[in-house]
Amino acid sequence: MPLLKGGRKRAVIEVDELAARKVFPMLRPRVIVLTNLFRDQLDRYAEVESAASYLREGIEAVPGAVLCLNADDSLIAGLADGLPNKKIFYGFSEKASHNVRPDPGEEGTRCPRCGEALLFACSSYGHLGHWSCPSCGLSRPCADICVESISCGESGSDAEVSVFGEHYSAHVCAPADYNVYNAAAAVSGAAAAGCDAKAVLRSLGSFERGFGRMERFDVGAGALMILIKNPAGCDRALDYILGSRGDFGLIVCLNDLDADGCDVSWIWDAGFERLREAGERLKWVIASGRRADELATRLEYAGIPESRLKKEKSAHRLIAEAEAAEVPVYILPTYTAMMDMRRRLAKKTRRRGFWEG
Ligand SMILES: [Zn+2]
Known part of the structure; x- marks a missing residue:
């Protein structure tokens, strides 16, 4: 339970990820898209590991939902470990990552299955990257939607993307690599819903950035x-x-x-x-x-x-x-x-x- 100013205790509010365990069984979603887990405000979000466990609890209640998961985030990819759901993974190739190793003290750098320190072949930012566990052998799954390369400008990003082995060029009209992750997540969600990959990739270049x-x-x-x-x-x-x-x-x-x-x-x-x-x-x-x-x-x-x-x-x-x-x-x-x-x-x-x- 987080401690607020003056030593006052405050109950964790069950919103955002923490609501998954209650919301998923009620909504029974056909597709669940999960992007990444990073430390957020403690009083809304609790610790990252708690948020992951609440998500896992929610997912366990909907075995028929297709999971679209960020392969580069061990905390997100690890949520699928041992679950029967159909899965679609998305992520960056080694070339699209910046090859900066995450700080070993950072959250998400320990194996979600056995807790051993993960090894990273490359990383895009934070704990996102090509990870593997030297102890139990769990490793980053192969990405079905793979961002092969990225060129980020001030007004948008150009990316080469492989979608289930088919290669496409896409323009994402939002700059910065984290928006390319979001775009890959959207493509995987649309693929899970049966949308045409070409039409989805085309739409990434024409949306309006809004809401801050x-x-x-x-x-x-x-x-x-x-x-x-x-x-x-x-x-x-x-x-x-x-x-x-x-x-x-x-x-x-x-x-x-x-x-x-x-x-x-x-x-x-x-x-x-x-x-x-x-x-x-x-x-x-x-x-x-x-x-x-x-x-x-x-x-x-x-x-x-x-x-x-x-x-x-x-x-x-x-x-x-x-x-x-x-x-x-x-x-x-x-x-x-x-x-x-x-x-x-x-x-x-x-x-x-x-x-x-
Ligand atoms: Zn392990």
């Missing part, structure tokens, strides 16, 4: 909103920002309402230190949201110079900063901050919600 997921707003010199809510997601957003060219400003907005997770300690596990790699390109950082004070402290510890760091709790003034900015701005909000900021920005840019057609 790499969503662009035409204000100031341009603003790009990337939702953050855990260290892994925040680190991927930082990867993308650091891989961009030119000067930029950064707004990080940390709320602590139920939908964000009340425990904001995860910001200490996110790699904000890497912002120093941007050097002079990083013109300014604004810490905002209900927990702007803690966030500003975190950013100070990360080495953001005091002269370039400020706090702004007013959402109204924050939007004014983005509008007045002379450099492109990246906005990294937690969930409820994203809802509020995108509503304000959408109103200014007369953008309709993507759900409004």
Whole structure:
């Protein structure tokens, strides 16, 4: 049970992955697509191993469901171990991975069957990669949907994808390799539902990015909103920002309402230190949201110079900063901050919600 500020105990809320064991038997899904397991807010999500066990319990109740699983994530692929469900695996080839070995202390680097430390031939990010157990022999399954190579640009990614042995070229209109993982997950889900692979791959190049997921707003010199809510997601957003060219400003907005997770300690596990790699390109950082004070402290510890760091709790003034900015701005909000900021920005840019057609 996570401990909150002041030593107060709070029961784990059964939402998200934790609800699987109750929701799966009720919905009886025909297809279940599982992407990855990374540490999330402790009070919403509990420990990664607990989330995996709840998912496994949910899956055991629906033996007829086709499982679409990320082969590169030992925690996800391990969920299928010994289960009778039909499985479709997706993942990156060795060439598409960055060949950076995960930190041995990282979650997901131990065998899901016997607990031995896994060996990695390559890794894309975090604990995702080509893993094998030297003790019991469990290893990454062969991927039915395999991303053979990726070329990521600022506006999208080009990928060579093999779908059950057939080779295709695809454009994914969302940048960053983690979105290519999401695309591969979508292709595997569509394949399980009997959709035509060519049509599904074509659709990856024509969807609109929305709801704070790499969503662009035409204000100031341009603003790009990337939702953050855990260290892994925040680190991927930082990867993308650091891989961009030119000067930029950064707004990080940390709320602590139920939908964000009340425990904001995860910001200490996110790699904000890497912002120093941007050097002079990083013109300014604004810490905002209900927990702007803690966030500003975190950013100070990360080495953001005091002269370039400020706090702004007013959402109204924050939007004014983005509008007045002379450099492109990246906005990294937690969930409820994203809802509020995108509503304000959408109103200014007369953008309709993507759900409004
Ligand atoms: Zn093992």
